[in-house]
Amino acid sequence: MRPGLRVAVVGATGMVGRVLLERLESRRFPVGELLPFSSGRAHAAVRFRGRRLAAPAPSPEALRSADLAFLVSSDEIALEWGKDLARRGVWVLDDSAAFRMDPSVPLVIPEVNASELGPERRLIAGPNCTISGLAVAAAAIHRRAGVRRVRMASYQAVSGAGREALLELFGQTRRAARSLADSEPLRPLGPEKARALPAPIAFNVFPQVGRFNAEGECSEEVKVRGELRKLWGAPRLALSATTVRVPVVRGHSVAAWLELARPLAPAAAARLAASVPGVKVWKEGTYPTPRAAGGGDPVHVARIRRGAAPSELALWVVTDNLLKGAALNSIQTADALLEKGWLRPRRAA
Amino acid sequence: MRPGLRVAVVGATGMVGRVLLERLESRRFPVGELLPFSSGRAHAAVRFRGRRLAAPAPSPEALRSADLAFLVSSDEIALEWGKDLARRGVWVLDDSAAFRMDPSVPLVIPEVNASELGPERRLIAGPNCTISGLAVAAAAIHRRAGVRRVRMASYQAVSGAGREALLELFGQTRRAARSLADSEPLRPLGPEKARALPAPIAFNVFPQVGRFNAEGECSEEVKVRGELRKLWGAPRLALSATTVRVPVVRGHSVAAWLELARPLAPAAAARLAASVPGVKVWKEGTYPTPRAAGGGDPVHVARIRRGAAPSELALWVVTDNLLKGAALNSIQTADALLEKGWLRPRRAA
Numbered sequence: 001m002r003p004g005l006r007v008a009v010v011g012a013t014g015m016v017g018r019v020l021l022e023r024l025e026s027r028r029f030p031v032g033e034l035l036p037f038s039s040g041r042a043h044a045a046v047r048f049r050g051r052r053l054a055a056p057a058p059s060p061e062a063l064r065s066a067d068l069a070f071l072v073s074s075d076e077i078a079l080e081w082g083k084d085l086a087r088r089g090v091w092v093l094d095d096s097a098a099f100r101m102d103p104s105v106p107l108v109i110p111e112v113n114a115s116e117l118g119p120e121r122r123l124i125a126g127p128n129c130t131i132s133g134l135a136v137a138a139a140a141i142h143r144r145a146g147v148r149r150v151r152m153a154s155y156q157a158v159s160g161a162g163r164e165a166l167l168e169l170f171g172q173t174r175r176a177a178r179s180l181a182d183s184e185p186l187r188p189l190g191p192e193k194a195r196a197l198p199a200p201i202a203f204n205v206f207p208q209v210g211r212f213n214a215e216g217e218c219s220e221e222v223k224v225r226g227e228l229r230k231l232w233g234a235p236r237l238a239l240s241a242t243t244v245r246v247p248v249v250r251g252h253s254v255a256a257w258l259e260l261a262r263p264l265a266p267a268a269a270a271r272l273a274a275s276v277p278g279v280k281v282w283k284e285g286t287y288p289t290p291r292a293a294g295g296g297d298p299v300h301v302a303r304i305r306r307g308a309a310p311s312e313l314a315l316w317v318v319t320d321n322l323l324k325g326a327a328l329n330s331i332q333t334a335d336a337l338l339e340k341g342w343l344r345p346r347r348a349a
Numbered sequence: 350m351r352p353g354l355r356v357a358v359v360g361a362t363g364m365v366g367r368v369l370l371e372r373l374e375s376r377r378f379p380v381g382e383l384l385p386f387s388s389g390r391a392h393a394a395v396r397f398r399g400r401r402l403a404a405p406a407p408s409p410e411a412l413r414s415a416d417l418a419f420l421v422s423s424d425e426i427a428l429e430w431g432k433d434l435a436r437r438g439v440w441v442l443d444d445s446a447a448f449r450m451d452p453s454v455p456l457v458i459p460e461v462n463a464s465e466l467g468p469e470r471r472l473i474a475g476p477n478c479t480i481s482g483l484a485v486a487a488a489a490i491h492r493r494a495g496v497r498r499v500r501m502a503s504y505q506a507v508s509g510a511g512r513e514a515l516l517e518l519f520g521q522t523r524r525a526a527r528s529l530a531d532s533e534p535l536r537p538l539g540p541e542k543a544r545a546l547p548a549p550i551a552f553n554v555f556p557q558v559g560r561f562n563a564e565g566e567c568s569e570e571v572k573v574r575g576e577l578r579k580l581w582g583a584p585r586l587a588l589s590a591t592t593v594r595v596p597v598v599r600g601h602s603v604a605a606w607l608e609l610a611r612p613l614a615p616a617a618a619a620r621l622a623a624s625v626p627g628v629k630v631w632k633e634g635t636y637p638t639p640r641a642a643g644g645g646d647p648v649h650v651a652r653i654r655r656g657a658a659p660s661e662l663a664l665w666v667v668t669d670n671l672l673k674g675a676a677l678n679s680i681q682t683a684d685a686l687l688e689k690g691w692l693r694p695r696r697a698a
Contacts, residue, residue, distance in 0.1 A: 015534070015535060018535070019535070149657045149658060150657065151500045151606045151656065151657050151663075153502030153591075153604040155504075155554045155593065155595070159534070159535065163534060166534045167531050167534060170526075170529045170531060170534065173522065173525075173526055173529065174526050174529070176522075177522055177523050177526045180519045180522065180523070182516055182519060185364070185508070185512060185515045185516060185519065185598070186364060186367070186368070186508065186598070186599060186644075186671075188643075188644055189598065189640065192640075199638050199641075200638070200640055203596060203597055203598055203640055204597060204638050204639060204640035204641075205504045205595055205597060205602055205638065205639060206636065206638045207602075207604065207636055207651070207652055207665045208636065212633070212634045215654060215655065216615065216633050216634075216652060216653070216654035217654060238657040238658065239657060240606060240655070240656045240657035240661070240663050242502075242604035242652070242663060242665060244504065244602075244604065246504070246554055246595055246596075247552060247595075247596050248552055248553060248554060249534070249535070249538065249552055250535060253554055253556075253593075255502040255556065255591035255593065257500045257589060257606075259657075266565065284561070284565050285561045285565075287555065287556055287557065289548050289549070289553050289554065289555045290553060290554060291538065291541075291549055291552055291553035292548075292553075294537075295535075295537055302556070303556055303565060303591070304565070305564060305565035305566060306564065306589070307500065307589045308498040308499065308500050308587040308588060308589035308608075309498060309587065312589070314500075314589050314591060316556045316591060322535075
């Protein structure tokens with residue numbers, strides 16, 4: 001093996017997995033040996049550094065031999081391997097929801113709360129893709145002015161729901177495209193069945209991500225509240241979200257309102273947002289869109305302006321849900337572990 | 350001519366115009382004679398009651414001979430004809446933004462503020478299509494519990510931006526559909542130019558409807574605040590909107606948060622919403638989508654639940670932007686004038 005880390009990736013054949021491998025390569029992350037695994041299916045394969053590698057179902061021996069394991073798969077896979085591997089000394093970066101709210105597991109975005117990392121905290125969770133952008137964009141605003149209440153409406157890309165959902169969008173779009181009539185633009189599109197998603201998504205939007213609880217919130221809405229509280233260390237933060245799926249391939253957008261404990265002018269908020277690494281603040285009258293921002297690393301922030309209450313800001317945030325929302329954040333956390341010296345590349349084969 | 354009203358429609362060949370003619374017919378509105386006009390283009394035609402009618406550019410003589418004129422065209426057309434016709438005794442129902450904020454002109458949704466109508470108030474404005482749904486859905490909630498502050502994020506259909514915008518969505522969708530690859534679902538869609546809209550709309554969303562002002566708000570966001578204040582007679586209502594275009598053909602959706610002066614349980618709010626004519630309240634765990642609700646009359650309300658502040662409700666509202674957002678509302682206002690006896694069908698030819 002090359003000098004570097006022995007890196008396992010569980011879920012390497014999924015959408016986040018493929019993006020993760022691409023970024024490990026393009027960022028020259030010190031991978032000595034890559035151990036790619038599927039989430040269970042046999043006969044899968046991935047490409048890395050120009051080579052085709054088999055991605056078998058995870059095996060305990062191989063996983064436990066890794067220095068670092070990226071879990072980019074299901075909650076079930078994470079529950080099966082996360083604590084076992086960490087106990088055996090493997091650094092585990094989990095992108096599932098399994099451990100995010102576990103008090104013994106740090107939930108980390110390095111630009112926001114790298115201080116949660118520790119030499120013996122080997123199991124580390126990454127946040128939900130819908131909250132990661134806002135958590136980064138407003139981190140410095142929160143530290144300066146104290147965010148008390150958040151209202152947020154999301155515009156979530158279909159890739160966040162997985163490959164089958166994306167293929168469902170494609171199929172529905174192709175069927176609808178055949179019936180779009182320029183001469184009769186209001187002709188109804190007709191009924192459409194949904195299987196991977198809870199409602200048709202082509203030429204549609206729907207306010208459901210996950211399942212509804214007894215209070216009428218869906219699981220994504222519960223997640224973003226709990227996770228932002230943990231990421232910011234703000235247990236009493238009030239947050240109400242409406243999470244909505246939109247027919248976008250890649251890139252989650254959020255329209256948010258932040259009620260602050262102390263007044264903060266929009267221009268000062270923009271400067272604070274721009275002070276956070278990885279944040280790109282757009283100048284007034286301009287804004288990012290998911291189609292343009294998807295596939296890129298930055299957290300994009302725009303339209304910072306006064307909200308409805310005296311000390312309130314409104315803003316628009318766009319982030320690639322697969323990158324800063326998942327794979328990129330995990331790599332950046334691994335970078336932080338390397339910098340600390342807690343995670344060390346091996347010298348030789 | 351048949352017994353009934355002499356009805357002029359200016360903008361009859363546009364999208365709202367066509368929907369208006371369809372609904373005048375299907376609702377058996379007492380049209381004795383229809384005088385359809387284009388917004389200026391010659392040689393246009395429309396269909397009404399199975400007949401093809403020429404829709405020439407508006408002529409003063411014909412317009413002034415009408416009992417009732419629906420203006421479903423531009424602000425410019427409304428400014429040219431609105432006050433002139435009303436002064437000459439024609440009832441004018443204007444769907445443009447030209448007179449909505451004019452203190453001498455009532456801005457009316459019949460279910461909300463029919464009391465603003467009067468026997469001599471012959472020029473009547475209809476509201477912006479983005480606020481009409483929420484204005485109806487929350488009218489009774491506001492009367493009972495006093496809405497103090499509104500935050501709202503919109504998901505606006507492309508038909509609200511006109512026919513050219515819709516054809517732009519269709520063209521971009523067809524081009525993108527050719528490059529969608531099931532084997533490589535994350536392949537970038539490539540750059541796309543926008544002409545009718547400010548940014549590409551296929552597989553995209555963007556937070557701009559209208560133009561930006563010096564405070565960083567776009568004109569749609571300014572409109573919804575001013576219009577909701579006027580519709581509800583609540584001049585001090587605080588409202589912050591983020592208005593966003595989404596790749597939907599028909600049907601505007603809104604995620605809103607209502608901060609109330611007095612506490613109101615979600616179940617009580619649902620009963621109040623359902624008490625307003627034309628409102629359909631969806632039961633918990635279910636919701637409308639624009640694709641399903643587009644083309645229909647109701648104001649759909651769902652997901653009524655607690656918000657981020659102690660006396661706050663969150664909700665989801667979907668309305669057809671061309672119907673309750675424009676044409677249907679004007680017809681309902683005309684119905685109210687007929688009921689009052691201020692507008693009277695002619696007996697004979």
